[in-house]
Amino acid sequence: MSEKPSDHSSDTLSVCDFRPKSMLRLKAVTVTQARYSAIDAHNHYSDKMDLEWLIDNMDACNVRVFVDLSGFHGDRLKRRLERLKGKYPTRFAVFHVPNFAEISEPGFDVKAARELEEAVRAGAQGLKIFKSLGLTVRDADNQLVRLTDPRLAPLWQTAGALQIPVMLHVADPFAFFTPLDAENERYYELRRHPDWHFYGTDYPPLEQLFEDRDALLEQYPGTNWIGAHIGSQVEDLDEADRLLDRYPNYYVDFSAREAEIGRQPRRARQFFIRHQDRIVFGIDSWPDRSMYRSYFRTLETDDEYYRYGGWPNQGLWCISGLHLPDEVLKKVYYQNALRLIPGVQI
Numbered sequence: 001m002s003e004k005p006s007d008h009s010s011d012t013l014s015v016c017d018f019r020p021k022s023m024l025r026l027k028a029v030t031v032t033q034a035r036y037s038a039i040d041a042h043n044h045y046s047d048k049m050d051l052e053w054l055i056d057n058m059d060a061c062n063v064r065v066f067v068d069l070s071g072f073h074g075d076r077l078k079r080r081l082e083r084l085k086g087k088y089p090t091r092f093a094v095f096h097v098p099n100f101a102e103i104s105e106p107g108f109d110v111k112a113a114r115e116l117e118e119a120v121r122a123g124a125q126g127l128k129i130f131k132s133l134g135l136t137v138r139d140a141d142n143q144l145v146r147l148t149d150p151r152l153a154p155l156w157q158t159a160g161a162l163q164i165p166v167m168l169h170v171a172d173p174f175a176f177f178t179p180l181d182a183e184n185e186r187y188y189e190l191r192r193h194p195d196w197h198f199y200g201t202d203y204p205p206l207e208q209l210f211e212d213r214d215a216l217l218e219q220y221p222g223t224n225w226i227g228a229h230i231g232s233q234v235e236d237l238d239e240a241d242r243l244l245d246r247y248p249n250y251y252v253d254f255s256a257r258e259a260e261i262g263r264q265p266r267r268a269r270q271f272f273i274r275h276q277d278r279i280v281f282g283i284d285s286w287p288d289r290s291m292y293r294s295y296f297r298t299l300e301t302d303d304e305y306y307r308y309g310g311w312p313n314q315g316l317w318c319i320s321g322l323h324l325p326d327e328v329l330k331k332v333y334y335q336n337a338l339r340l341i342p343g344v345q346i
């Protein structure tokens, strides 16, 4: 008996078009509002966002404060402060971003620290460092500027003296630093964003970025650091554990990492419980209601095997909820951020 010919349409399906739909029939809880008032401590306002639309979404989701890390510096920062805090003084916090394009100018170190002081006087509530520092920012001699560069020291010192947190984004998912091949778990994402692929000789090794970051935590114990995206170490929560144990001035957010915590829900739950005083909520994503609600579901419920917000952008896997205890939720949603970011109120 001859075999049936295979269906060739399935042979030609590109991996980038594969969208497996789970056949599991499971409960699916919709968490409309965060159980406790939430502070979105890691997000980016954009002029494309209608302010009233944003406030409506925040109200609908019980998000009391939106922290805009894209305040930039100088007049641009002042305009942003005016735009967001002019009408809604308690609903927004804005962070200052230094101008590293000036790093090679004489006196940069003193000027950067002075600009930070001015920004805080003008209403900025924190310092944001984008991942480009250490990864792509180069000085006039075409040398990569490392986080430990002495020209940056006054900035770190001043943040500590002003008692404002430094939201520090160092590195990125581990997979962004590995070859883009059949084993790369972020294949989809890197195909869409080749500019996020930091593998090769143009970039420092991942280990160097982490070593430099750890040196800052060590050298500036009076400065509060928030490691964005669990310090880019959500793939290695044992290591994130060790850092949090070692440095009491180190905090983390888990923004843009719902897909990561939710694919290891039992390990992530232990991590959240152990470091419940050091983790802040944030999504680092377009702030529509469905994105916030997906995070709430992951933090609050024990739902199993569902698609994370933005699926399949970070990977084809599904996630499960962490089902965090109420006391932990309260700290993560707002209490820790209230303590860390001066002037924030809910």
Ligand SMILES: [Zn+2]
Pocket: 042, 043, 044, 069, 284
């Ligand atoms: Zn961000």
